[in-house]
Amino acid sequence: MSECTHDCSSCAQNCASRTAPQDLHEKLNDLSSVKKVIAVVSGKGGVGKSLVTSAMAVELNRRGHKTAILDADITGPSIPKAFGITERAKGNEFGIIPETTKTGIDIMSVNLLLENTTDPVVWRGPVISGTVKQFWSEVIWKDVDYMFVDMPPGTGDVPLTVFQSIPLDGIIVVASPQELVSMIVSKAVKMAELMNVPILGLVENMSYFKCPDCGKEHKIFGDSHIDKIAAEYGTRVLAKVPIDPDLAKSVDTGTVELFVGDWFENAANTIEDELKV
Numbered sequence: 001m002s003e004c005t006h007d008c009s010s011c012a013q014n015c016a017s018r019t020a021p022q023d024l025h026e027k028l029n030d031l032s033s034v035k036k037v038i039a040v041v042s043g044k045g046g047v048g049k050s051l052v053t054s055a056m057a058v059e060l061n062r063r064g065h066k067t068a069i070l071d072a073d074i075t076g077p078s079i080p081k082a083f084g085i086t087e088r089a090k091g092n093e094f095g096i097i098p099e100t101t102k103t104g105i106d107i108m109s110v111n112l113l114l115e116n117t118t119d120p121v122v123w124r125g126p127v128i129s130g131t132v133k134q135f136w137s138e139v140i141w142k143d144v145d146y147m148f149v150d151m152p153p154g155t156g157d158v159p160l161t162v163f164q165s166i167p168l169d170g171i172i173v174v175a176s177p178q179e180l181v182s183m184i185v186s187k188a189v190k191m192a193e194l195m196n197v198p199i200l201g202l203v204e205n206m207s208y209f210k211c212p213d214c215g216k217e218h219k220i221f222g223d224s225h226i227d228k229i230a231a232e233y234g235t236r237v238l239a240k241v242p243i244d245p246d247l248a249k250s251v252d253t254g255t256v257e258l259f260v261g262d263w264f265e266n267a268a269n270t271i272e273d274e275l276k277v
């Protein structure tokens with residue numbers, strides 16, 4: 001038998017090395033320090049995953065924690081836009097330097113590397129997951145308390161590779177009321193179990209619309225089932241976020257750090273309690 005290279009993909013031997021559980025996590029840059037990593041996932045695109053990721057980083061930053069966002073949504077990167085960042089990331093001999101927002105949140109996204117941010121990223125799965133791995137291992141993440149990872153939507157191959165390569169401490173699932181929430185939560189829970197990462201809870205986005213004139217709440221996308229589903233899967237509801245034109249405007253105009261609202265307070269409390277830094 002030839003000498004073991006520990007690369008099971010090119011070897012047919014059924015030895016102890018193959019059957020032992022393998023740690024596929026990428027190594028962090030030597031100059032980085034990240035205490036807790038939270039992935040934000042959704043069943044499909046457009047349900048507000050980036051908005052929730054941004055708002056959570058802002059909320060915990062407001063509480064005095066150093067926060068960061070790794071934008072792993074390579075084909076739909078919306079984090080730099082939410083924070084109004086247009087500069088390109090720079091690097092030195094030790095690694096890539098993330099861009100820092102006005103209030104001090106560190107960010108890395110493929111949009112900070114593209115020549116033209118409106119260019120589509122038409123990359124195949126392995127290139128996408130390779131980029132995310134580099135965002136973890138080659139970026140210098142300095143003294144981060146909480147890092148939020150804006151995951152690629154869905155539970156397919158790319159999010160799975162991201163799950164495997166970054167050591168996650170918890171997962172937040174974002175869904176909207178009109179989705180097949182039960183199925184999405186079920187898939188996310190199974191994926192989390194497979195990876196041995198706890199689900200911190202569910203966020204229902206676009207939950208209702210509060211009429212600015214009469215104050216009445218309207219369920220635009222129908223009744224919510226999120227409480228029942230959370231109970232069914234033994235998890236909790238972290239937030240019910242309304243459809244809010246001001247919130248949308250803050251994300252779409254690069255001023256998410258200025259958003260006003262208490263919708264993310266409970267979620268931030270839970271993170272502070274569950275993942276102490």
Ligand SMILES: Nc1ncnc2c1ncn2[C@@H]1O[C@H](COP(=O)(O)OP(=O)(O)OP(=O)(O)O)[C@@H](O)[C@H]1O
Pocket residue numbers: 042044045046047048049050051052073076077078153205206241242243244245247248249251252
């Ligand atoms: N609660 C909300 N109220 C109003 N607008 C919202 C809300 N949540 C999200 N939006 C708007 O919906 C759009 C999609 O949101 P966002 O980019 O956060 O979704 P996403 O799930 O990250 O999508 P993708 O996976 O395609 O990046 C944005 O223009 C955002 O401003």
